[in-house]
Amino acid sequence: MIKVSNLDFSYQNEKVVENINFSIKEGKSLAIIGPSGCGKSTLIYLLAGLLKPDEGVIKINGNIINNIRKKTGVILQNYGLFPWKTVFDNVALGLKVRDYDKNKIDDMVKNALEKMGISELHNKFPAELSGGQNQRVAIARSLVLNPDLLLMDEPFSALDALTREEMQNLILKIHKENNLSYLIVTHNIDEAVFLGQEIAVMKEGKFIHMIDNPYFGDIKLREKEEFFELCKELRVMMSEDDLL
Amino acid sequence: MIKRSRLNTLYGAIFIIAIWWLMHLFYSSSVIPSPYIVIINFFNKLLPVLIPHIAMSLYRIITAVLLAVIVGISIGLLTGVNEKVDQFFSPVIYLLYPIPKIAFLPLFMLLFGLGNSSKIILIMVIVIFQIIVTTRDSVKNINPEYFYSARSVGVKGWKIYRHVIFPAILPQILTALRITVGTSIAVLFYAENFATQYGIGYYIMNSWIMVNYVDMFTGILAISILGLLIFQVIDLLEEKYCHWVKVGNQEEREIR
Numbered sequence: 001m002i003k004v005s006n007l008d009f010s011y012q013n014e015k016v017v018e019n020i021n022f023s024i025k026e027g028k029s030l031a032i033i034g035p036s037g038c039g040k041s042t043l044i045y046l047l048a049g050l051l052k053p054d055e056g057v058i059k060i061n062g063n064i065i066n067n068i069r070k071k072t073g074v075i076l077q078n079y080g081l082f083p084w085k086t087v088f089d090n091v092a093l094g095l096k097v098r099d100y101d102k103n104k105i106d107d108m109v110k111n112a113l114e115k116m117g118i119s120e121l122h123n124k125f126p127a128e129l130s131g132g133q134n135q136r137v138a139i140a141r142s143l144v145l146n147p148d149l150l151l152m153d154e155p156f157s158a159l160d161a162l163t164r165e166e167m168q169n170l171i172l173k174i175h176k177e178n179n180l181s182y183l184i185v186t187h188n189i190d191e192a193v194f195l196g197q198e199i200a201v202m203k204e205g206k207f208i209h210m211i212d213n214p215y216f217g218d219i220k221l222r223e224k225e226e227f228f229e230l231c232k233e234l235r236v237m238m239s240e241d242d243l244l
Numbered sequence: 245m246i247k248r249s250r251l252n253t254l255y256g257a258i259f260i261i262a263i264w265w266l267m268h269l270f271y272s273s274s275v276i277p278s279p280y281i282v283i284i285n286f287f288n289k290l291l292p293v294l295i296p297h298i299a300m301s302l303y304r305i306i307t308a309v310l311l312a313v314i315v316g317i318s319i320g321l322l323t324g325v326n327e328k329v330d331q332f333f334s335p336v337i338y339l340l341y342p343i344p345k346i347a348f349l350p351l352f353m354l355l356f357g358l359g360n361s362s363k364i365i366l367i368m369v370i371v372i373f374q375i376i377v378t379t380r381d382s383v384k385n386i387n388p389e390y391f392y393s394a395r396s397v398g399v400k401g402w403k404i405y406r407h408v409i410f411p412a413i414l415p416q417i418l419t420a421l422r423i424t425v426g427t428s429i430a431v432l433f434y435a436e437n438f439a440t441q442y443g444i445g446y447y448i449m450n451s452w453i454m455v456n457y458v459d460m461f462t463g464i465l466a467i468s469i470l471g472l473l474i475f476q477v478i479d480l481l482e483e484k485y486c487h488w489v490k491v492g493n494q495e496e497r498e499i500r
Contacts, residue, residue: 050392068395080393084411084488093407094397127492145397 001026001149001181002047007056009042016042018205020056024198026148027179029216031196032207033186033234035243039205040185041077044153047183048074060149073142075152079134080141081126087113087137088122094145112144116170132163136170143174150182156191168194169219176217189238193230194221201238209237249479253472274457282461289459293447294466300442301470304360305432308367309425316372317417320379321409330380337376345369346431349438358439367431371424378420382413415486422478429471444470 002024009017016039024030032040045051047058049068058065060072074080081090091112095105113119116136126134135155142150152171156164168191174180184195192199197216201209211234215226238244261279268276286294323330323337345366352362386409394408436445448463482489 045392048396050395068398068400070398072396074393074396076389076393076396078389080389080396082390082393082408082411083492084414084486085407093394093399097397097399097403097407125488125491127488127495141397 001028001061002183003057003059004047005057005059007043007046007058008054009039009046009051010054011042016205017046017053020205020207022200022207022210024181024183027181029175029182029184029195029197030200031184031186031192031198032200032202033189033192033196033238034202035187038202040202041153043202044074044151044183044185048072048151050074069149071146071148073145073147073150075138075142075150075155077153077155077157079126079138079155081134081137083126085125086122087118087124087126087129090126090137091141091144094141108144109140112140115143116140130163131159132167135159135163135167139170139174148181150180152182152184154185154187157187164191165222171195172217172219189231189234190222193227193234199234201234201241201243203241203243208241211237277458277461281458282465285458286462286465289462294444294462297442297444297447297463298466298470300440301432301436301444301467304363304435304443305367305425305428305470305474307360308364309371309421309428311364312368312371312375312424313417313421315368316375317379319372320376321383321405323376324380324383325409334380337373341373341377345373346434349435353439363432363435363440366435367428370431371421371428374420374424375417378416379413382416383409386412411485415482415489418478418482418486422475425474425478426471429467429474433467 002022004020004022007017007020008015018039020043022030032043034040042051046053047065049065049072052066060069063069082093085093088109091109092105095108100108109122110119113122116139118133118136118140121129121133121137126137129137138155150171156167159167171182171184172195175182182195184191186192186195193213193215195216196213199209199211199213200207201211211230213230215221215224215230218224221227235244264276264279268278319333323333348369349362349366352365356362356365390408390412391404394404399407432443433445433448436443437449440446444463444467448460448467451457451459451463
């Protein structure tokens with residue numbers, strides 16, 4: 001589905017992403033973990049087509065990405081919601097600019113809000129919602145466009161621990177129901193192990209480790225021994241590379 | 245919300261009228277007539293005398309402010325979005341901004357005639373700088389994440405203006421308008437002292453020359469109400485289009 005080769009990107013003469021290569025098959029997931037400023041957010045922006053690479057190629061389903069792709073959903077760090085739009089209008093925006101019929105927009109948005117369990121919030125502004133509720137709106141805004149790939153940039157970093165787990169479960173559920181491929185950037189070890197079928201460790205713009213996660217997909221994984229083992233393994237690995 | 249602001253307006257009016265009445269008692273001269281007499285006079289003269297003056301003043305101020313908003317926002321957007329245009333225009337704006345434009349009224353009257361044009365242009369020139377500077381700064385201050393977010397769901401071209409830029413800068417523009425409208429009414433009053441027989445400014449000064457202080461105060465009352473009405477229109481626009489700002493502020497206060 002995604003094939004990234006020799007990807008380079010510099011920001012003001014500083015290399016932020018350096019020689020990154022990886023691929024993700026359809027319906028799979030990748031978690032990218034690394035400290036702040038390691039270039040992981042930039043990588044998401046590049047994959048989303050919001051930034052253009054200096055070198056290298058990103059291919060999604062065989063097509064080279066150098067602009068926004070219609071079937072890619074993006075969830076940015078601070079939810080990316082517009083404070084001047086209500087929940088309904090935030091979710092409807094992508095459909096409106098695609099010139100969908102008004103009744104169809106109504107149905108699709110209502111459906112998406114219902115799926116996320118936030119129907120009653122449709123008239124509220126983002127400032128009136130909790131972090132978890134805003135995150136649900138952001139997910140609804142992406143899913144309403146029916147993506148086959150979801151890119152998430154530290155989506156849950158501002159949430160409390162319980163809400164964060166609830167959101168992780170939600171992503172896993174959506175992934176299973178829709179065979180949705182996704183890529184999640186995080187600085188949280190638990191999150192990477194729970195949500196990454198593969199886990200990439202990133203340091204100074206490079207992928208320094210790629211780990212396969214055989215336990216991925218179990219909603220009860222957090223309660224199991226293997227989960228802690230893998231977390232520990234990842235932690236030791238990162239500590240040896242001076243990332244912790 | 246609106247109910248409470250109406251109560252506040254009423255409270256403010258009663259307070260001011262009380263002070264006025266005390267000053268009337270204290271001075272006990274015809275220079276400060278009693279509020280009661282002025283208010284009665286206001287209603288008696290409203291239809292036959294005041295309305296034409298108010299209408300003329302309103303026409304001048306609304307035309308000037310609309311022109312300033314349209315031209316000012318356009319220049320502000322150009323300079324805010326495009327760094328090169330900004331480098332070209334900003335030094336000029338910076339130098340012109342603090343100049344007291346009101347001093348140019350004689351020149352404007354020579355250039356644009358003694359009629360409405362010179363008065364409208366004077367008010368417009370005064371309001372426009374505030375709008376340009378506010379628009380430019382607000383555009384530059386929009387969080388870049390909003391642009392990424394909009395593009396990520398497929399918003400592009402002029403739709404970025406409609407969905408991101410305009411709504412993001414509207415609250416600051418309304419605030420700038422509120423500040424400049426006060427100034428522009430003062431300028432209107434000044435401009436209407438010259439070469440006109442209509443306008444609330446003319447009415448006040450004419451009553452003063454005729455030593456009719458009741459009429460003079462009636463005119464002052466009328467121009468005050470005019471200002472208040474314009475303020476309330478801005479408030480209504482804010483309530484309708486910028487409700488989200490209020491909601492955000494309220495949440496913040498509650499958290500504290």
